[in-house]
Amino acid sequence: MKFVVQPGGQLTGEHRVPGDKSMSHRAVMLGSLAEGTTEVTGFLEGEDALRTIAAFRQMGVAIDGPEAGSLTITGVGLHGLAAPQQALDLGNAGTGMRLFAGILAGQTFNSELIGDASLMQRPMGRVINPLSKMGARIESLSEGRPPLVISGGQDLQGIHYDLPIASAQVKSCVLLAGLYAKGRTSITEPAPTRDHTERMLGGFGYDVDSTNGVIGLDGGGRLVGTSIDIPADVSSAAFLLVGASIAPGSDVLLKHVGMNPTRVGVLNILTLMGADISVLNPREIGGEPVADLQVRYAPLHGIDIPEDEVPLAIDEFPALFIAAACASGTTILRGASELRVKESDRIAAMAEGLSTLGIKNEPTSDGIVIEGGQLGGGSVNTFHDHRIAMAFAVAGLRASAAIEVLDCDHVATSFPGFAELISSAGLKLDAHR
Structure with a gap:
């Protein structure tokens, strides 16, 4: 399966992503x-x-x-x-x-x-x-x-x-x-x-x-x-959090999201970048903190990501790299060597895809430096990695031309129904076999 994403659009509505x-x-x-x-x-x-x-x-x-x-x-x-x-x-x-x-x-x-x-x-x-x-x-x-x-x-x-x-x-x-x-x-x-x-x-x-x-x-x-x-997975919610943050006119409410303090790095990092995220109705279900998250478009700026946030966001960095690509200025990630041994080498895979889409970046042994800019179009390899696929699909919201995301079958490993849900929210995505 491949995704073909047309440029532009915004994310709106109320959604619940799959369980953690x-x-x-x-x-x-x-x-x-x-x-x-x-x-x-x-x-x-x-x-x-x-x-x-x-x-x-x-x-x-x-x-x-x-x-x-x-x-x-x-x-x-x-x-x-x-x-x-x-x-x-x-x-x-x-x-x-x-x-x-x-x-x-x-x-x-x-x-x-x-x-x-x-x-x-x-x-x-x-x-x-x-x-x-x-x-x-x-x-x-x-x-x-x-x-x-x-x-x-x-x-x-x-x-x-x-x-x-x-x-x-x-x-x-x-x-x-x-x-x-x-x-x-x-x-x-x-x-x-x-x-x-x-x-x-x-x-x-x-x-x-x-x-x-x-x-x-x-x-x-x-x-x-x-x-x-089991609450909704914050790692899956991350793609809508980033998508709504980068696409003008977006306003999304994500329901029943897990807010375990060891998992909220993506919220902390996006907030440091200037994202507009509100935590609503915080509660505890079965020993795990849960909340609803409202996210609206806001101009993002590049940051030096605090290293103490890295373990709290390790699975969300593919999405965060797209946020960095759409931010003004430079984003620097260090202390994330763990990304080299995920479903793919996520630093190398994201660096290659960002380069294909015209974003300047410099991978390092344990991180990456990303210069914000204008995302273009092109064909992106996912290296059989579900999070790489979803990240580059979301990039289409700010791209200037269509993005073809190859080999997206593995998306179902963590987010079954991703294409349908995010299309209903406003991403111009078509899935092709």
């Missing part, structure tokens, strides 16, 4: 490992999260749905999973693979994790290393690339692990393995990262403590089924 991808993964995982029934609403019916459901079904968990974002999970307990009869194929889900590695390291049976061509190139050494320190046995290709072959029956030991780079996926992997380890498992992170795993473990009745940047839990407990209402 990070929380959808974790809800299925913890619900499957819990004792009793878990009811989930707001579930993201995207390809990545559906792969997580399929994997647990392969291991004997009964999951009804999803139907209109609702799931019923009959948990089997921490030690109730059955050995899968074949490799667990996680598609494009890097989050899925890293979190599954932690869960499967503590099982009595052998397992194998595989994925699509993109996922099979992504580095997994960052989870293999701490899991090995805990006593796990995991085989991989060079540089930790999948497939991951995980040996069952290992006696895991709790460790303290200093994260070398801020990563919620690695933190979550180690904590999930810690459920099966003897003694205490704790982690120090160099900067705050999304804390959905810790919050959700607490929601399932498992005690997790966080003091002075150290997150820890004791092995040997149990998870108890619960009800979870």
